[in-house]
Amino acid sequence: MVNYGMLEPQEIRELIRKQEITGPTAGMSKGNTQANLVILKKEHAFDFLLFCQRNPKSCPLLDVTEPGSYIPAMIAENADIRKDIPKYRIYRDGVFTEEVADITEYWEDDMVGFLIGCSFTFETPLLESGIPIRHIEENCNVPMYKTNILCNKAGMFEGPTVVSMRPMTPEDAIRAVQITSRFPAVHGAPIHIGDPGQIGIKDITKPDFGDAVPFKPGEVPVFWACGVTPQAVAMESKPSIMITHAPGHMFISDIKDEAFSVL
Template sequence: MHGVTRNSLIPRELRQQIRTGAIQGQTSGMAPGFVQANLAILPKDWADDFLAFCHVNPKSCPVIGMTQPGDPFLPLLGEEIDLRSDLPGYYVWENGVRVQETTDVSSLWRDDLVGFAIGCSFSFEHALMDAGIRLRHIEEGRNVAIFRSNIPCAPAGRFQGPMVVSMRSMTPADAIRAIQICTRFPNVHGAPVHFGDPAAIGIADLNKPDYGDVVEIRPGEVPVFWACGVTPQAVLQTSKPPFCITHAPGSMLITDLRISEISLF
């Protein structure tokens, strides 16, 4: 990229780099101060049920944008956003089974597909770091650690399943501060759902994440868990829609929306 760092690029420029394949992989730490989003794309006849599921599970699935059937664009979230090509990685699902991983879904697009952008916790990471809270996965260039929990989502229509959570390790004092900071941002998962004993939410081994990367927890630190926008991927494995496209975990849509625009205070 000829000496230009990713953090110096504005979201539109990052999306252009992603679209051409110049940027691949996870997007944590990119576009500080801007909102990132998870993605779920479903046929129209499943979209109403999925929207209802998001409405009753706003912690894990806060919808920040939705397309009309067949429309891959989200102009309210960013200039020329194209859901078919502007994420670094996509998963393709059939009947609840992942059948493909790709960097572009243009060839799979259909006139009946509805796209949902769901707020992502990567969005508030810059606010945590501004407060002096260190985030080891960003320092090490890793994806966040992500786990299926035993916390049940509220069922709606044909959708039901467990909440998925992302984990960041920090000192207890920083965990309290993180709760205070993230409460301001409910549209990107808000405050953590749990911190401390992972077994209390059904996680047996922090060194075996279901998605993402292993992130070390050092002496004096505790694991802090946020509701995660990978939740729909766990839910669709149970609900088995005939066709679905999601983001690959950690590979987000970078929007033009500033995190300050969605802060409660």
């Protein structure tokens, strides 16, 4: 069996292009930064850039492509964002219409790609510190939820913050705050710990994106701002077209995690 965690990002991306990898990318190419993706037409790009600037916890920008370019030159100069993600989602006028493995036929010459920091990046230092990550243990996608925390509006873009959740003991949660605080470029510290109802989550067993994971006795939910937020925002703001990664199916960059650590 292939150990995807030990492969270089270029090798992972090649397997994705061949559609030999089609599932979530958590744990792959350990030590390399993973990214969320948003693609918009140029007419909406400035508003979305401003949205990211006003909502850095949910949408920490790692790279923005030139209009018409599908190469994220700052984080992977030989990559192609049309082909290097296992699954993409197409939203038209705010409606999720389809999920595909390649977006070459959807690409237009005025499109701009936004690569946004992903919490999968800080999972490696959490694991190295002995903090278990449940969705990796269960070999499933991280659970993600819409919340009642509203993003700061920018131009046409507005909507709720989406969070990712990891069950932890209270002791591990404290250590996780300390560790992830070092990575503001990939969402940083949690935005909530404990009662899901306080942030508008009615049923922790029914995530809006990803898969539910089990809790062990004594564990509490720990929530991080999530780069799937733009997908919830797309549903509210209804741009003519927005192309994103499918939740949990990330772009794996050539940049090492340490590049985004502030300590």
